[in-house]
Amino acid sequence: MNPRRGFFRNVLGLGTGIAASQLATAQQAAPRSGSGVSPAVTTLDVADLPFTIDNGVKVFNLVAEPVKQTIIPGPMGRTFDLWGFNGSAPGPTIQANEGDRVRIVFDNHLPEPTGIHWHGLELPIEMDGVPGIGQKPIMPGERFIYEFALHQNGTFFYHPHMAMQEMVGLLGGFIIHPKTAYAPHVDKDYLIALQEYAVLPNSSIPNSMSMEFNWLTFNGKAGPASTPMVIREGERVRIRFINMGMDHHPIHLHGFTFWETGREGARQQESAWTRGNTTLVGVAQARDIEFVADRVGDWMLHCHLPHHMMNQMASNVGPMTRVGRGMQAGAGMPEGMGMLRDGNATSENRGPSLGRGLGVGSSADMPMSNGPLSQAEANKAMANMPGMDHANMPGMSGMTMPKLPENAEKVPLFPQDAFMEGEMMAMDKDVNKPETTGLPPGWSGFVGGMMTLVRVMQAEQYDKIMNLKAQQTKGSGPQ
């Protein structure tokens, strides 16, 4: 494929939602070299941070602030109160080139002091962003100007150097393109930020004290709201992952064996590349993978921790489906962290959730598994959740509860996924976008948490989706 054509296609794809004047700067972000060009990195569902140039310095404006982040849209969806940057959590991606000098004008619109750390960058101590050590804390309403030269290249990120703030959304990608484009050339280059939240069913605020999480996100969206990657058959693809949370995520790709080509430090030399289909993205780490998408299909890309492939799951978050039982609220820090208050692990007073819980739903209250225990209970629960009443949802009336054997509940371990995953959980319409065109009806009921799709398609279908995207962009104009 002509790499230049690929480059412009990517630049245009990136232009969705940014003004034409900024397009020029996005173009400049990708250096040329004899071996080809580095495509601009696409952070699906998250914008890029625009910049201006002042005397050769790239100037970015970054604002930390409370944000409303829609994790999943629609009547079954959730919007959380998070702290993010420039309107989103994660914040917009910074893209620059090796050799650039950057100035980041940072405004603290949070109600508490902070400082922004440029994770992995080699820079002067006073630019390292650790409040109380290298710099004074940046107080609410204050501005601090970071300025430094970039002599590295690779996948980096930015976050406050305040532990609890890291847990409520404050993270963003920082991509430094190399002076000479990496070889072999890639046609598509994506960034996926991994974040997790513990949010009770009746709340919009994550419990940053929790050790267990029920909302797992790629770029601020839980499946099926994460926008799929759309790839033309034969393209070489790079996906970069960054992780800021409490858990390490084993990210697994279906259908392809990739090369792990980069880590948080830098791109690896080729002799150090390793083959795999799962890469463990540890907390504070970055991992880059590359593969040639030579097999058509809608391939899963997901964290393989089972609880991270679902939405709303946590030990005994019962009241959502067990209507009428009530919920313990206002638990203190020991309960929230699942600590023992007194006695021992087998005493009556075990704390609400035997460790690592969300801090609700004591195991004494609910000595049973998650979810409804029978079809009758499930139907009752559905009736109490208007958002899930598919009979009354436009376009969803075809989706019903699955027909199960009458004696299903006599089988030990039933139910597992029967009422948690499947067509009755589908929300195709709510997450419909050009990139989902042609997926089987009900697909969205099988995609949750840290799950998305790598859709590899033949040229005709690929062009059709690109046209739909172009029309959408034209229709909506700059956002």
Ligand SMILES: [Cu+2]
């Ligand atoms: Cu995970």
